[in-house]
Amino acid sequence: MTLREPPLADGFPLVGSAPALLRDTEGFLYSQYAKHGPCFRVRALNREFVVLGGPAAAEAMARNAGEFDAWTMWENIIREFGGRQVLTMLEGEAHRRYRAAARAGFAKTRVQENIPLVMLLAREALEAVPYGQTFAVGEFAQQLVADCVGMLTLGRRPGDSLRDFITYWHTQLAVNIAGTRPTSALTRQNYLEAKARARAAAEELLALDADSLPSPYVRDLRAFMRENPDLLNEEELLFMMLLPYVAGLDTVVNVLTLSLYHAYRDPQLYARLRAEIDPLLAEGLPAGRLRELKVLHALVLEVMRYHPIANMVTRHARQEFEFQGCRIRQGEQLMMALMASQRDPALFRRPERFDVDRFLAPRNEHRQKNALNPYGAGAHTCLGAGMAETLLATLISAIVGTDGLRLFPPDYRMRPFHASQLAPDPGLRLVRL
Secondary structure, X not given: OOOEOOOEOOOEOOOEOHHHHHHOHHHHHHHHHHHHOOEEEEXXXXXXXXXXXHHHHHHHHHHOOOOEEOHHHHHHHHHHHOOOOOHXXXXXXXXXXXXXXXXXXXXXXXXHOOHHHHHHHHHHHHHOOOOOOEEXXXXXXXXXXXXXXXXXXXXXXXXXXXXXXXXXXXXXXXXXXXXXXXXHHHHOHHHHHHHHXXXXXXXXXXXXXXXXXXXXXXXXXXXXXXXXXXXXXXXXXHHHHHHHHHOOOOOHHHHHHHHHHHHHHXXXXXXXXXXXXXXXXXXXXXXXXXXXXXXXXXXXXXXXHHOOOOOEEEEEEOOOEEEXXXXXXXXXXXXXXXXXXXXXXXXXXXXXXXXXXXXXXXXXXXXXXXXXXXXOOHHHOOOOHHHHHHHHHHHHHHXXXXXXXXXXXXXXXXXXXXXXXXXXXXXXXXXXX
């Protein structure tokens, strides 16, 4: 079979597609996916990459036998920290064994068994807001999610270290993943100081008795390191201590923030949520009944469909291979744009509308194969997907089920959210009445 070259996306001389990508990355990729199909080439200034999009990209990730990996994307991050490799860089059997060692710390049972603790943390966070005062939803969600995941996995809130974790992680993402900041950002004093304090906090965690921690996360990783020094060393274990605090910063936090925005801006949706949340809250939100929160679950799915957050991932072609009749050359940078299917009218009715009912019976639009992959696809599907879904259900229930919270001002409309921004509109606020 004769393979063709991926068609070139729309652009201008010299700058290529850079203006469109900067203005609206997701919108541009949607338009080019509709025009060219699941494979096309993008040029932007001095960068060039090939987009593999939609259900076909998800299938390629599921069957990946070494054609591409994430090594190049993560190598600079872990090397700058002092290690050699991290879980996300590995493939095959090595990845499977490493992932198995980290799995228990991020299992959904960590939330299910500790719903009273999560509810307490949410209540404390809300009670810290004086009556009549407004609060920024994004910052509130950052602190609350970090507190919850930290307590569930490591038995410790991040405390004052959270700002350092955020500075360290967001700088790394901007430089090495999104490419929106120059490498010189890694030499600036505020970054270096934040990184040093984040390392110190991680060292304190490793100094604790692993058997006294609430989950087996540290104990399992230490055992894995002893048995597999070629895959995990002390520096890399130190890096893994940061993971519980930063893993949800740009996923769970953003989904929680955006879910609250849509819940409070739409009175009808809010009423539907309260109708199913309130009876369960009266019983202490039993873990076994979380599945009854069908509108809440639909809200979370629609937020992840409408606002792509983490389902555009970079890969590197390790060898030449074929994708949808196109030749992908060894060494090319790939953008796995799983989100491309999420605005496809062939899969989602009126995809430009925010509509939770698309995920409820009888429509159930998400049950079409690979129509929605918010947590990635294949062997690298998010390790904490189950924990994230259960934590989101619990936190949204706790917050929306609290009387006296309103959008501020009531007619506030958030600016469009793009994944490259790392966080939704900072002007998004609630008021406690």
